[in-house]
Amino acid sequence: MNEWKKQGVISPSEDLLRLLRELPDMDIKSYLDAVSRPLPECFRVNTLKLPESRIIDLLKSRGWSFERISWAKFGYRLLDGPEAGIGSSMEHMLGLIYIQGPISMIPAEVLEPMPGLTVLDLCASPGSKSTQLAQLMENRGILVANDVSSSRIKPLVANLQRCGVINVVVTQMDGRLFYRWTKEQFDRVLVDVPCSSLGIVAKDWSAASHYSEKISNKISRLQQSLIMSAYDCLRPGGILVYSTCTLHPVENEGVISYLLDRKMDAKLQPIYLDGVKSRKTLEEWAGIKFSSEIKKCFKCYPHDNSAEGFFIAKIKKGS
Amino acid sequence: MKGVLTEDEKKKIEELLANQYGIVDGLKNYVVIASGENRIRITHREVLEFSWRLKNIANIGLYVAKLSEDELSLSIEGAQLFSSMIKKNVVDLSLDDAKRWMRGEALKIDAPSSSRYVVAKCGDVFLGTGRVGRDGLVYPQIPRNRLTRQGTKSAEDL
Numbered sequence: 001m002n003e004w005k006k007q008g009v010i011s012p013s014e015d016l017l018r019l020l021r022e023l024p025d026m027d028i029k030s031y032l033d034a035v036s037r038p039l040p041e042c043f044r045v046n047t048l049k050l051p052e053s054r055i056i057d058l059l060k061s062r063g064w065s066f067e068r069i070s071w072a073k074f075g076y077r078l079l080d081g082p083e084a085g086i087g088s089s090m091e092h093m094l095g096l097i098y099i100q101g102p103i104s105m106i107p108a109e110v111l112e113p114m115p116g117l118t119v120l121d122l123c124a125s126p127g128s129k130s131t132q133l134a135q136l137m138e139n140r141g142i143l144v145a146n147d148v149s150s151s152r153i154k155p156l157v158a159n160l161q162r163c164g165v166i167n168v169v170v171t172q173m174d175g176r177l178f179y180r181w182t183k184e185q186f187d188r189v190l191v192d193v194p195c196s197s198l199g200i201v202a203k204d205w206s207a208a209s210h211y212s213e214k215i216s217n218k219i220s221r222l223q224q225s226l227i228m229s230a231y232d233c234l235r236p237g238g239i240l241v242y243s244t245c246t247l248h249p250v251e252n253e254g255v256i257s258y259l260l261d262r263k264m265d266a267k268l269q270p271i272y273l274d275g276v277k278s279r280k281t282l283e284e285w286a287g288i289k290f291s292s293e294i295k296k297c298f299k300c301y302p303h304d305n306s307a308e309g310f311f312i313a314k315i316k317k318g319s
Numbered sequence: 320m321k322g323v324l325t326e327d328e329k330k331k332i333e334e335l336l337a338n339q340y341g342i343v344d345g346l347k348n349y350v351v352i353a354s355g356e357n358r359i360r361i362t363h364r365e366v367l368e369f370s371w372r373l374k375n376i377a378n379i380g381l382y383v384a385k386l387s388e389d390e391l392s393l394s395i396e397g398a399q400l401f402s403s404m405i406k407k408n409v410v411d412l413s414l415d416d417a418k419r420w421m422r423g424e425a426l427k428i429d430a431p432s433s434s435r436y437v438v439a440k441c442g443d444v445f446l447g448t449g450r451v452g453r454d455g456l457v458y459p460q461i462p463r464n465r466l467t468r469q470g471t472k473s474a475e476d477l
């Protein structure tokens with residue numbers, strides 16, 4: 001590992017190196033290789049603005065080439081294009097496309113947000129998944145996009161506007177308390193929680209260099225509160241999706257285990273995805289054995305798909 | 320005007336849309352809300368009614384137009400949403416002019432202007448409204464954070 005530090009490519013903290021060594025299925029060199037490279041440039045075509053085929057033709061005529069992402073409707077991986085980059089393109093500014101990581105597109109897909117449903121995105125800013133949810137809902141039904149931070153509301157509102165979302169209410173609430181006003185009001189709830197971000201170190205290297213075990217332990221308590229609140233917002237028969245972009249089991253398997261131990265009607269659902277590499281969840285961590293149901297969750301590391309590392313759980317509330 | 324518009328207030332906005340842009344029945348299926356800076360927003364009735372049980376609402380629906388001295392300028396999203404209904408005060412730009420528009424450059428256009436505002440489009444892509452100046456130029460009303468000249472880093476996130 002010292003070799004990595006010497007190269008100045010990335011300098012993982014001691015706690016991160018310890019975690020990587022302790023994860024039984026982790027290939028440390030592959031992980032560090034993957035997070036040292038930039039994430040692939042991917043985007044969603046925004047069908048709230050124009051039909052998919054029309055936007056595709058427009059992008060091609062402007063010199064971009066790309067391929068479809070098999071697990072996300074409207075998702076594409078950029079292959080080549082003008083030097084200025086798609087992030088500063090007219091198409092991006094007009095909201096015809098939304099730039100988003102390929103694995104980050106999965107949670108909203110897994111939630112199955114159909115037109116006409118009432119959907120909550122509890123930790124919504126900056127709005128990648130909210131705009132994706134609105135698109136999958138075809139601007140019909142009700143979407144509530146919430147975030148706790150006033151500074152994070154601004155980009156959320158801007159992105160919802162740019163994507164042409166009509167059926168949305170943006171709220172600024174502490175997600176842990178959200179259930180107090182909306183108990184059993186939602187058909188679908190997405191809780192993409194704040195996390196230690198060890199799956200997206202390629203985007204923010206400070207997540208690796210500043211990581212400490214304390215961060216995971218502290219943030220897992222917040223995640224537990226958020227998932228409990230999210231679950232209480234759900235109608236019987238409704239679906240909750242929990243996601244993180246990190247690796248630590250206390251923020252992933254541990255949080256799902258916490259919910260399952262307290263909500264007897266919570267049932268994990270299998271996640272079926274086409275073309276994305278995933279791996280088995282852990283059966284135990286730090287001497288704590290997890291429910292065998294947790295194997296239904298989705299987990300991938302950054303080197304599995306040369307993209308983000310993510311953990312995703314799909315939970316149905318008993319009716 | 321402020322808050323959810325009454326039927327009379329909504330009718331006034333509809334008349335402006337019809338007079339300025341030829342948009343008829345554009346707001347028929349929406350509730351209309353006036354927010355800060357005379358911005359006109361729209362959403363669905365069921366969204367509005369659901370919002371009554373929520374706390375700390377920061378925003379609701381889509382900003383489609385701005386009312387200024389009894390005239391409406393359409394936002395980029397308002398122009399795209401009503402695109403099939405816009406019949407007048409609309410100019411079709413070449414791709415090069417559309418790029419200049421998105422950089423915020425004033426354009427010399429033979430604007431069929433019976434209004435202080437014209438909608439710009441490039442094919443079926445609508446680019447919002449520009450203000451017609453006394454100098455004969457049209458000044459795009461593009462929010463600063465959506466101008467392409469900034470080379471703004473995308474709002475990409477996870």
